[in-house]
Amino acid sequence: xxxxxxxxxxxxxxxxxxxxxxxxxxxxxxxxxxxxxxxxxxxxxxxxxxxxxxxxxxxxxxxxxxxxxxxxxxxxxxxxxxxxxxxxxxxxxxxxxxxxxxxxxxxxxxxxxxxxxxxxxxxxxxxxxxxxxxxxxxxxxxxxxxxxxxxxxxxxxxxxxxxxxxxxxxxxxxxxxxxxxx
Numbered sequence: 001x002x003x004x005x006x007x008x009x010x011x012x013x014x015x016x017x018x019x020x021x022x023x024x025x026x027x028x029x030x031x032x033x034x035x036x037x038x039x040x041x042x043x044x045x046x047x048x049x050x051x052x053x054x055x056x057x058x059x060x061x062x063x064x065x066x067x068x069x070x071x072x073x074x075x076x077x078x079x080x081x082x083x084x085x086x087x088x089x090x091x092x093x094x095x096x097x098x099x100x101x102x103x104x105x106x107x108x109x110x111x112x113x114x115x116x117x118x119x120x121x122x123x124x125x126x127x128x129x130x131x132x133x134x135x136x137x138x139x140x141x142x143x144x145x146x147x148x149x150x151x152x153x154x155x156x157x158x159x160x161x162x163x164x165x166x167x168x169x170x171x172x173x174x175x176x177x178x179x180x181x182x
Contacts, residue, residue, distance in 0.1 A: 001160055002128050006119045012120075013052040021151075025055035027174035028149050032115070033062050035170065035177070037145045041112035045071040045083045045144075048092070048100040053117050054149045064088065070120050071108045073134070074101045081134040082107040083114075097130075113145045114138075116168060121148045122159045125167035125180035139166040147172060 032038055044063045046056040063070050070085040075096040084105035095101040116135050118127035127148055129135060139146055148168040152175045163165070171178040 002131075005018045005156070005159065006128050006131070009154050010051075011122050013151065016052060016151070018137070020131055021052060022055065024151050024174040026058060026178050028054050028151075028172055029056075029058040029062070031058060031174075031177055032147065033148065035147070035172075037064075037113055037147070037170070038063075039069060043069045043108065043111045044073060044113045044115065045073070045111045046115040047106075048072055048097055049117070050097075054151065056115060056149075059115065059118075060086070069108070072101060073099075074105070075134060075136075079134075081138045082131050083111055083138075084108055084135050085146055111142070113147060114142070116146055116148045118148050118150055118154070120154055120156055120159055121150050121168065121171045123171070123178055124158065124161075124164055124169060125169065125178075126159050126161040127168060129160055133164070136166045140164070145169050149173075152176075 046060050049055050060070050070086050072086040073081050074084050075081050085108050088104050090102040092100040093103045118126040118129050146168045148171045152173040154171055169180055
C-alpha cells in the first residue's frame with residue numbers, strides 16, 4: 001500500500017510543471033512564515049529540495065533575514081541523520097542519495113522547528129517519505145515542532161502508519177494549514 005501510493009504521488013510530483021511547482025512553493029512558504037511557531041523559533045531546520053520537492057529557498061532566506069539560525073539535514077557515516085548549521089556562504093557537496101548538504105559541519109543539538117519533506121501526508125500528521133526512516137529516527141526523541149510541507153495533491157485522507165512513525169504537528173500545503181490534534 002505505502003509503496004504503490006508513494007510511486008503514484010512521485011509520478012504526479014515529477015509531472016508537475018516547474019512554474020506551477022515554484023508558484024505553489026511560494027504559497028506554502030507564505031503560509032509557513034506566518035505560523036506563530038515559526039515566528040517564535042530561534043533555530044529552524046529545513047531541507048534542501050531535490051526531485052520536485054517543495055522549494056524551501058524562500059523559507060530559508062526569510063528565516064535568515066529574521067535572525068534565525070538555519071539548519072539542514074546531513075546523513076553521517078553509519079546512516080544516522082543529524083542537523084547542521086547552514087550559512088549563506090557554505091559550500092555544498094552531494095550527500096547520500098545526491099542530496100545537497102554543507103561540508104564538514106558539526107551537529108546542531110537544539111532545533112525549535114523542523115520542516116519535513118515527504119511524498120505523502122495525511123490529515124492526521126502521518127507521512128510517507130522515501131522509505132529510509134531518517135526523519136522518523138531523528139525526530140523520535142526530539143522536542144521541537146514538526147512541520148510537514150507538501151503540495152495539495154500529496155495530501156490524502158489517511159495513510160497506513162506504524163508505531164515507529166513520528167507524526168507531524170502541522171502540515172502545510174498551498175491551500176491549507178492543518179494543525180494535528182494530539
